[in-house]
Amino acid sequence: MSRLSFRRAALAASALALALTTAACTGDAEPDQPPTPSPDGTGKPSEKPRKVTFGAYGSEEEVAAFQSVVDSFNASSTTRQVTLQSWPDHESALADVLAGNAPDAFLTSRIDLDQLVEAEALQPVSLLLDERGVDFGDRFSRDAVDAFAMDDELQCMAYSVSPMVVYYNTDLVDFDKMERRELDVPTANDEGVRERWTLAEFGAAATFASRRGDRRGVWIDPTLQGLAPFIYSGGGQVFDDDEAPTSLAFSDDSTREALNETLAILRNAALTPTNAQLARATPVQLFKRGELAMVAGFRNLVPELREADDLDFDVLPMPVIEDRATVGDISGLCLSSGSEVTGDAADFIAYAVSDAAIATVASTGYIVPANTSVAASDDFLAPDLEPANAAAYNSSIRYMVVPPFIDQRDELVEAVTPLLDRLVTAPGVLDLEETTEQIDQASRMILSPEEETESPTEEPSESPSE
Numbered sequence: 001m002s003r004l005s006f007r008r009a010a011l012a013a014s015a016l017a018l019a020l021t022t023a024a025c026t027g028d029a030e031p032d033q034p035p036t037p038s039p040d041g042t043g044k045p046s047e048k049p050r051k052v053t054f055g056a057y058g059s060e061e062e063v064a065a066f067q068s069v070v071d072s073f074n075a076s077s078t079t080r081q082v083t084l085q086s087w088p089d090h091e092s093a094l095a096d097v098l099a100g101n102a103p104d105a106f107l108t109s110r111i112d113l114d115q116l117v118e119a120e121a122l123q124p125v126s127l128l129l130d131e132r133g134v135d136f137g138d139r140f141s142r143d144a145v146d147a148f149a150m151d152d153e154l155q156c157m158a159y160s161v162s163p164m165v166v167y168y169n170t171d172l173v174d175f176d177k178m179e180r181r182e183l184d185v186p187t188a189n190d191e192g193v194r195e196r197w198t199l200a201e202f203g204a205a206a207t208f209a210s211r212r213g214d215r216r217g218v219w220i221d222p223t224l225q226g227l228a229p230f231i232y233s234g235g236g237q238v239f240d241d242d243e244a245p246t247s248l249a250f251s252d253d254s255t256r257e258a259l260n261e262t263l264a265i266l267r268n269a270a271l272t273p274t275n276a277q278l279a280r281a282t283p284v285q286l287f288k289r290g291e292l293a294m295v296a297g298f299r300n301l302v303p304e305l306r307e308a309d310d311l312d313f314d315v316l317p318m319p320v321i322e323d324r325a326t327v328g329d330i331s332g333l334c335l336s337s338g339s340e341v342t343g344d345a346a347d348f349i350a351y352a353v354s355d356a357a358i359a360t361v362a363s364t365g366y367i368v369p370a371n372t373s374v375a376a377s378d379d380f381l382a383p384d385l386e387p388a389n390a391a392a393y394n395s396s397i398r399y400m401v402v403p404p405f406i407d408q409r410d411e412l413v414e415a416v417t418p419l420l421d422r423l424v425t426a427p428g429v430l431d432l433e434e435t436t437e438q439i440d441q442a443s444r445m446i447l448s449p450e451e452e453t454e455s456p457t458e459e460p461s462e463s464p465s466e
Helices: 005-010 014-022 060-075 090-098 110-118 126-131 142-146 175-180 199-209 224-233 253-266 275-280 283-289 299-306 342-352 355-362 391-399 409-425 432-447 449-454
Strands: 050-057 080-087 105-109 156-163 165-169 294-297 313-317 328-336
Touching: 050 060, 050 090, 050 342, 060 080, 060 342, 060 355, 080 090, 080 342, 090 105, 090 110, 105 110, 105 342, 110 328, 126 342, 142 156, 142 391, 156 391, 165 199, 165 391, 175 199, 199 253, 199 294, 224 253, 224 409, 253 409, 253 432, 275 283, 283 294, 283 299, 313 391, 328 342, 342 355, 409 432, 432 449
Parallel strands: 050 080, 050 105
Antiparallel strands: 105 328, 156 328, 165 294, 165 313
């Protein structure tokens, strides 16, 4: 099985395909609704618009953009009135929804989908949105839409997707100068855009940027998320099973080989920030100051980097060892199972994923739209702003590896992060075999504790006397 196969297998949704072909794909984002009967039963329309709540999370700028979408919808409707509820992050949103305080429609992260489905907190959106003319097939990223398919239904509508990419300081990583010096650089296409690069070219850029003073070439977070793109690109696996993992797979031979190549760069003290640098600033702060040439990150870094003084930056996809691969987050718009205004909430979601509405949020710079039309437009690409190679986000989406659902995600991260930090940053000679065994062992205590307690260490058998 290919290292990317679980993305397809885990997210297959046969009924979704049926739903997308059985209903007409025409209509309006806000179709006409029958009048709401008055409380006295006379049949006359109610004078008050029906109330719909919509929940979203994000930065102040993102929430303000969502408010603009809500205001636009309200201005076009006399029968419905949407009110925005906001949270600082998806964890807060999830907690409220699972506690029974869900808005009628709400934004969620794909990593929370299994909990929401298990809690029966959602109404599938497939047929509702198809009836409202949402074109799943051509106007939205298939990978993003498939990520919200579960139990043969489209549980939520894909809204945004943000693959991990490499941010680089274009003054410190000067590819033209490197090329003149006959160093390894990514090849430019006919338009002069460097669309992909190898791990060797990535290492050469880090070395070039570190050649003077205290400047350092690269920082990759020593976490599961930070290391996963390199592991997958090198043919390795992060988990031992694509759907129901019982352990990490760091001690797998292919994973170790990918790590061995990657760590040759990430463990090089001449290329990475010193402990003193990291004690006084985060890697992103060092990057903004021009003390660090490259960091890996997601689209939500862009507004912060655009505001940094004297920083010129661009992006490239994650470097390639064997095949392209990356990780990231996908967000979607969901319908609450407890909503009493399902049709109105579905109308709002259909409006929120329309070109005009999603362009409003995309223009803030924080998201990569799942709407492919907007993702290819100037509202997202922003040709007059950095990064110039914004198309790298779009091209990376198809190479995203979507991880399996893990209920004990926080516990797993807490258990293995100290070992991953040692793997990447500990000085001296690294015993890769021993450290990767320890990482997998720690993960099994979280993912399959029953098997660990029921499988005591076997005593070596004694050879019979001859």
